[in-house]
Amino acid sequence: MDSGFAILARRLILAVPTFIVVSLLVFVVLRLLPADPVAMSLPPNATRAELAAARHDMGLDRPIPVQYAIWLGQVARGDLGTSIQSRRKVADLIVEALPTTLELVASGLALGIALGVGFGLAMFAWRGTAAEHAADLASIAVMSLPEFLWAILLILGLGVGLGWLPFIGRIDPQMRVAPVTGLLLVDTLVAGKVAAFLSALAHLTLPALSLALALAPLIMRVLRASLYDTYAEDYITLARLRGLGERRILLRHALKNAALPTVSLIGVQAGFMFGGTLLVEVIYTLPGLGNLMVQALRSHDLPLIQGIALVYCVLVLAINTTVDIAYLGLNPRLRRA
Amino acid sequence: MLAPALDRMLREPRVVAGGALMLALLLVALFAPALAPHPPNAQDILHALLPPAWEPGGDPRFPLGTDSLGRCVLSRVIYGARVAMQVAVLAALGAALLGSTLALIAGYCGGWPDWCVSRAVDVWMSFPPVVLSLILMVGFGAGLDNVILAIIVVDWTRFCRVMRAEVLTVARRDYVAAARLAGFTHAQIVLKELLPAVAPLLLTLVSIEMGIAVVVEAILSFVGLSVEPSVPAWGVMIADARPTMYEAATGLVVPVVAIFAAVLAANLLGDGLRRSLDPRLAQRLSVVR
Numbered sequence: 001m002d003s004g005f006a007i008l009a010r011r012l013i014l015a016v017p018t019f020i021v022v023s024l025l026v027f028v029v030l031r032l033l034p035a036d037p038v039a040m041s042l043p044p045n046a047t048r049a050e051l052a053a054a055r056h057d058m059g060l061d062r063p064i065p066v067q068y069a070i071w072l073g074q075v076a077r078g079d080l081g082t083s084i085q086s087r088r089k090v091a092d093l094i095v096e097a098l099p100t101t102l103e104l105v106a107s108g109l110a111l112g113i114a115l116g117v118g119f120g121l122a123m124f125a126w127r128g129t130a131a132e133h134a135a136d137l138a139s140i141a142v143m144s145l146p147e148f149l150w151a152i153l154l155i156l157g158l159g160v161g162l163g164w165l166p167f168i169g170r171i172d173p174q175m176r177v178a179p180v181t182g183l184l185l186v187d188t189l190v191a192g193k194v195a196a197f198l199s200a201l202a203h204l205t206l207p208a209l210s211l212a213l214a215l216a217p218l219i220m221r222v223l224r225a226s227l228y229d230t231y232a233e234d235y236i237t238l239a240r241l242r243g244l245g246e247r248r249i250l251l252r253h254a255l256k257n258a259a260l261p262t263v264s265l266i267g268v269q270a271g272f273m274f275g276g277t278l279l280v281e282v283i284y285t286l287p288g289l290g291n292l293m294v295q296a297l298r299s300h301d302l303p304l305i306q307g308i309a310l311v312y313c314v315l316v317l318a319i320n321t322t323v324d325i326a327y328l329g330l331n332p333r334l335r336r337a
Numbered sequence: 338m339l340a341p342a343l344d345r346m347l348r349e350p351r352v353v354a355g356g357a358l359m360l361a362l363l364l365v366a367l368f369a370p371a372l373a374p375h376p377p378n379a380q381d382i383l384h385a386l387l388p389p390a391w392e393p394g395g396d397p398r399f400p401l402g403t404d405s406l407g408r409c410v411l412s413r414v415i416y417g418a419r420v421a422m423q424v425a426v427l428a429a430l431g432a433a434l435l436g437s438t439l440a441l442i443a444g445y446c447g448g449w450p451d452w453c454v455s456r457a458v459d460v461w462m463s464f465p466p467v468v469l470s471l472i473l474m475v476g477f478g479a480g481l482d483n484v485i486l487a488i489i490v491v492d493w494t495r496f497c498r499v500m501r502a503e504v505l506t507v508a509r510r511d512y513v514a515a516a517r518l519a520g521f522t523h524a525q526i527v528l529k530e531l532l533p534a535v536a537p538l539l540l541t542l543v544s545i546e547m548g549i550a551v552v553v554e555a556i557l558s559f560v561g562l563s564v565e566p567s568v569p570a571w572g573v574m575i576a577d578a579r580p581t582m583y584e585a586a587t588g589l590v591v592p593v594v595a596i597f598a599a600v601l602a603a604n605l606l607g608d609g610l611r612r613s614l615d616p617r618l619a620q621r622l623s624v625v626r
Contacts, residue, residue: 014459021460029476140608144600146552148559149593152575156586268462275467279556283579293468294560297475305472309464316463 007324015317019310020072026309027068030302037300041084058084058303075310081303085295090307093292098311099182100170100288104281105273107185107204108211113266115212116219120262121250123220124227139217148279151210155283158206165206168285172199207284211276215269222265226258233257259330267323271316342537342614351609358602359547365415366422373412374398377569381407386585404574404588405581413569414591420563420570421599423481424554428488429546435489436496437539441527443497444504454497461494470553474562484563488550495549496542500535507534537614541607548603555596571596 038054039046046054055061059070074081080090119135126132145153159167170184171177175196177187185204188197230236231254239249278290285291289308296304346352365372385407390400401410443454461469470491477483507513508531516530557563558572566573571592578588 014456015463017456018460018463022464026472029473032476033478140604141601144548144604145593145597146556146600148556149575149596152579152582152589152593156582156589160583271463272465272467275465278467278471279559282560293471297471297560297562300475305475309468309472312465312468313463316465320463 007328008321011317011321011324018317019313022313023072023075023306023310024068026306027071028064030300030305031064031067033300033302037084037302041299071306080307080310083296083301083304085299085301085304090303093304094289094307094311096182097287097289097292099184100286101274101277101281101290103183103185103204104207104211104277104286104288105270107208108215108273108276109266109270111208111212112215113219115216117223117262119216120220120223120227121255124224125250127228135220139220142213143217145213147210147214147276148283150213151207151280151283154206154210166199166203167206170200170203170286171196172203175199207280207286210280211273214276215266215273218265218269219262223258223262226261227254230254230258256330260327263323263326263330267320270319270323274312274315345613346610349609349613351605352613353609355544355602355605355607355609358598359606362418362599362602363422363426366418369415369419373409373415374400375409375412377408377413377416378567379408379412383407386581386588388585389587401591402585402587404577404585406577410574410588410591413574414571414595416569417571417574417592417595418599420481420558420568421551421554421595424484424488425547425550425599425603428485428492428550428553429543431485431489432492432546432550433496433539433543436493437500437535439493440497440500440504441531441535444501445508445523445527445531451501454501458494458498458501461491462498466491467553467556470557471560471562474557479563479565481564481568484554484557487557488553491553492546492549495546496539499542500538503535503538504531507531510534537610541610541614544603544610545607546603548600548607551596551599551603 038058038060039051042051042054059067082088083090083093086093123132123135126135155167158164177184177191177193177196180187180190184200185197188200236249236254239253277288278294281288281290282294289311293305293308296308381403384396384399384403385405387399387403388395389402390397395402399409399411403409439454443451470487473487473490474483477487513526513530516526554563554570555572558570559576561576563572564570574592575589582589
């Protein structure tokens, strides 16, 4: 069995080739483009010579391996290039958009884990009853709607229909908050503006719920399955013989041991959740990384697509590493060696 | 040997319900020209944004109303099933073929083939699949074939990861060793001993993947990176109906319900197959999605 450090070290060493393969894949695929992104970015009356000059400026007239090597060299020096559409630095655009997405993913994860673990425990406590069966079928139904359809249905139901919650942007447009971290929930509190904090929280609720509803049923089902496995172990019978209450056995004894598969599921799904933010951000007009990526994809903005793809790679890596650490905390067998 | 398994499958209500719903959708897709009251792209600007026929102001010629260009919502959702079902079936089969072939090679051979396949899966898993499929579509360009190809290229790992683990366990069983001692070739062992043993898992995965493929196609067509603009697809309908969702919600709700029905059918079928074919798979499978 590997020791904890070995696992983390392996993860980080593997990250380098992973990043190179993913970026190479993205780079080559984008060079298959039937449309010419440079032509799209110039005014329609641009001459052939101007087009050639623009392509030369961006280095797009060189062979693909050379372009890739140049790009990789620039990335290593922290330069992600310039957006074809907006003519702004890709790194600046990403830094502006990132906090919105991080805030969204963090709250979506928190909400999804809370709902998933809560209902997973409830479902297990109801085992063998009609309620478990109903919850099981309900979880399949909830699972059958992807994030972006939840986003639309929540807007139709809670936003437009009942008028409970706002669904455009991150905060009431009349409110101004000095950016510190870019995370509005933090910045509003730092500035001591309670009304602005509540507005930001209300604006975050529906998009976060859209992401959470896609995650919760998976957690719920995996947690229930591993609780069933755990309850087959002798120490649960022993705890019962010692006269411990059912609630105590479930929460104090079984849950910690049954949590491992759920933690690895959350790790995989948290990475996938960045995919879910793309359309959720478009639908709720949030100025995040996902929205930026959709715009970049639609306008074939190569440097921007590559830059954001790279950031997704790093984010997924960061999440996987965090989950590995959580795993070590929960599983002492991995720590010993 | 197959009859008892089939019998168990058909006694599982989820298999029957999911299978019937999926079959109904396939039939709708197949007979779309006969079922749809109008051609899917026929515009009737004078009758734009009609409510469904049963509401005041509705027109019985447009049972589910019309969109902002006066196109029949019912006809478009029926034709949209063609894109969805073609993608569901072909992408799921393609990803299954690629993913499980690599899984069989990796799990059976071990050594460097296993190392290569496992590292490839690791690389793929380190990137959000939706983003990868969007990037692929930017490179490939619009079209049904390209959508199917993009989904196969992204989702083969869902099969490979789970199937490889299963192949590894099965390959260690005594009867496989016995087959080897009996002088079976490697190809015979893989095809006659390993493949049947992992078939129930494969069947379940294919059915779940059909739902995932429908969702991915809807996401791609919502963004405008799927089929050609003239082809009606459910994601396109949702994107088209979004600006007018406050006046005419049906145009939005109908394709959402269609996607939900397709994914629910796939999930029920997958869950039912898992339960009826191998109860022990519960945990590993639920991690797949």
